[in-house]
Amino acid sequence: SSSGQVGPSFRRKPVIIIVVGMAGSGKTTFLHRLVCHTQASRIRGYVLNLDPAVMTLPYGANIDIRDTVKYKEVMKQFNLGPNGGIMTSLNLFATKFDEVIQVIEKRADQLDYVLVDTPGQIEIFTWSASGAIITEAFASTFPTVVAYVVDTPRSSSPVTFMSNMLYACSILYKTRLPLVLAFNKTDVAQHQFALEWMEDFEAFQAAMRSDDSYMSTFAQSLSLALDEFYKNLRSVGVSAVSGAGMDTFFKAIEASAEEYMETY
């Protein structure tokens, strides 16, 4: 039931969590972990898979794009390669997305979160018309938050870290939705270094200088711009494998949902 204090056009629940991240960052494993966590904690979750090309899912999806769109058929029918096939499948699904919203609206009173898995290639969702349509459809109906999954061990070099953050930054400005950075795989590498770099601009610059023999003024300006970006998000360390950080993650989602309710 709704909490009563919210604006007339929005329900407080469910909160939509759109999970995005670079290929291999661990989106699917992370989603599986979120599903296990919600079930164990009696949080009422609903799962939506938007990856038409995934072979097997470790979790059960309540709504699965693969039930509606046959990715291999789409590839054949339109004579497309793998990425074109995924893109076109998502386009086809997006045309019927109002039906997905209706299904969720019907169950809204029984749900706390809707967990959304996106295609492996991040740009297929974040830089496509259908990705924008789907995001918009969610965000105009429910509090919606983006969870950006980061491969922590693979972001330990300052340059890789900066590229990853620039990508996250572009998603923040494109979707204009609250963003939670989920530093994943903390069972392999702790995300402390990332927090330090995000809190202390000079520490990051120093790392940058020692990483490459030279630091361009361009890279310097970029890291300055990122400093502003970091103020607009929440970061948590998680491990999809060990399950560490789940409570902190959901706290960050709750705070982001609050922010959403105040802002939109």
Ligand code: GTP
């Ligand atoms: P695609 O959608 O196929 O691009 O990948 P994805 O982002 O969904 O990643 P996936 O869940 O397939 O995980 C990629 C690899 O990272 C797999 O080998 C996972 O086992 C591994 N992985 C995911 N999360 C963790 C984690 O928290 N810790 C460790 N050690 N490995 C992880």
